[in-house]
Amino acid sequence: MINIELLVSKGLRIQEDAQDLLEKCDSGSLKFLLMSDGFVTLADVERAISLQKQELIQKPLENKRTFRITNWEPSSTKKGKVDSFLSYFRNRYKKLKRLLRQRISDFPVLDSFDKAKNLGGKLRVIGMVTECKATRNGNMLITLEDESGELLVVVSKDSKAFEKSKHVLHDEVLAIDGRMSNGFLMASELVYPDLPIKQEVKTSEEDAAIMYLSDLHVGSRFFMEREFRSMLAWLNCRGEGKELAEKIRYIIIAGDVVDGVGIYPKQETELVITDVFKQYSFFDELMCEIPDRIEIFVAPGNHDAVRRAEPQPMLPEEFFTRRMHRLTNPGWVEIEGLKHLVYHGTSMDSIIASLEHCDYVHPDKTMIELLKRRHLSPIYGENLIAPGDEDHLVIDNEPDIVHMGHLHKNAYSIYRGVVLLNSGTFQEQTEFQLRMGHVPSPCLVPVFECKTGKVQHVHFHK
Ligand SMILES: [Fe+2]
Ligand SMILES: [Fe+2]
Known part of the structure; x- marks a missing residue:
């Protein structure tokens, strides 16, 4: 007891x-x-x-490497039954409500819509969006839901909240300020959970560097093996830029390490290795060429051999003979005191399809939208979800560095003091990307210097 x-x-x-x-x-x-x-x-x-x-703290004494991994627990997700989805969405609401309650408000923040309906004066409510549509007279009508029921919110086209209301996504959780009138909440402001503002990028004492990779697509005929091998040679301090190469002590790989098999129709015509185990074995062979002084962290993506629904479990241990630290997707790893949120980024397709200002050219814009909402896959139905009692896609911690991939396009930006990186790809433009007009940025590898907070991009394109 x-x-x-x-x-x-x-x-x-x-x-x-x-x-x-x-x-x-x-x-x-x-x-x-x-x-x-x-x-x-x-x-x-x-x-x-x-x-x-x-919560494993590993400190090999010989070279003072320090990191800590926090993965989600695979047993915490369940089969996709109605009950599992109910508790999943309740948990999402509960977690995001807690974050929104931390935001300063000039008005009383009401615990439930029930209480709001009988009150006069300005107030704030917190709810999950079930619908958002333009009305015939040009205003926006948002249907919000909480544990007590529904609330209809009108954002007038003359209100300063109107521009923001164009970016409201289905199933996201947000706070709305306004005044009740005839059973409707007349909105004056929309508030996202968002990240707190940090003045500066966090750095660490250690003069070490971290390299970020994703979307190698080993096994695809478009995998740029020659360029990848020149990166391996560089990591072994052969060639130019030796000073930076020597500093690299960590590599994070954010998914799509192989091309997989049966991921899209007629994929076999684009594969040079048609057996997924052989794809991983070749990937492992390449990883074995990375010097032992470097710790490698690897997370899966939508092309990898784990379930497609997110959150995704770690890649199987037996795929690797080299020492690898396996992350879930999403996963968290603290390196030299810098908290990394690692997410492959599959949900970004659905955000780009929903928000006009987001595109395949600037992945950082989409990454910012996810951070504002403190959720990695806010729109239900577009990106597969494995439900459970806890929503592991809520960003309930505050990262120092956010690393994503999936879009095959490099991006580097700083948002509220947090470094955002998209690590591009080592795959040439595929026929699908050509048809869609997506232009990747292959073989451009971001490296973060822990002591200065600077990001450099090293180019391995021949
Ligand atoms: Fe990819
Ligand atoms: Fe992907």
């Missing part, structure tokens, strides 16, 4: 079916439960155990 008593003494209530497992927890897991907001469920206890298990 020690664990239960400790949590109760801190003002928490424990759900009955969570009590047995809670007693089996060791004390290291309890710190994650102390962050709960009042009520500890079985899912909270399972999550705390997995967080503690995966």
Whole structure:
């Protein structure tokens, strides 16, 4: 009863079916439960155990490398039944509501729409968008949902919130300020959970560098093996730019490491390796040529051999003979004190299709939209989701560096003091991309210098 008593003494209530497992927890897991907001469920206890298990601090003494991986726990997602989706969306709402409540408000923030309906004066509500459409007279009508029901919100075309309302996405959670009138909330402002503003990019004491890769598509006839091998030679300090190459101690790979098999119709005509295991074995061979001083972190993407629905589990351990640190997608890794959010970026297609100002030329614009919403895949239905009691796609932590891929186009930008990187590709323009008018930026590799916060792009194109 020690664990239960400790949590109760801190003002928490424990759900009955969570009590047995809670007693089996060791004390290291309890710190994650102390962050709960009042009520500890079985899912909270399972999550705390997995967080503690995966909070691995590894410090090889010989070269002072420091990193910590936090992956999501695969057992926390369930089959796509209605109940699983219900608890998934409830958790999304709960997590984002908590973040939105941290935003400063000049008006009372109401806990439920029920209370709003009977109030006069200005107020703020928090809800999930179920619909957003233009009305016949040019205003915007947003249907919001919370645990108590629905609320119709009118954004007048004359309101300063109108421009923002054009960017509202289905299923996103946001706060809206306004005044009730005849059962409608007349909106004056839309507020995103967003990231806090940091004045400067975070740096670290260590004079080390981190290199970012994604979308190698090994096995595809468009994989640029010659250029990739010249990058491997550079990492082995052969050729120009040796000073920077020597500094690289970490490489993060954000998915699509192989082209896969059966990912799109007639893919076999574009493959030089038609067996997915042989694709991974060739990828592993290439990784073995990276010097041992470098720690490699690898996450899957939509072409990799794990389930397609997000969050995606780690790549299987047996694919690698070289020492690799496997990340989930999304996954978090803290390197030299710098918190990295690593996400392949598959949902960016749906954002680009929904928001006029986002495109395939500037991935950073889309990355900013995801960060504003503190969610990696806000639109349900476009990008496959594996539901569960917890929504692992909510960005509930604050990253220092965000690394994505998928669009095969490099991007580097700083948003609210956070470094945004899209690491491009090592695949030539495919026939599909040619038809779609997408122009990739292959063999351009971003490198972050931890001590100065500078990003350099190293070009391996012949
Ligand atoms: Fe890709
Ligand atoms: Fe991809």
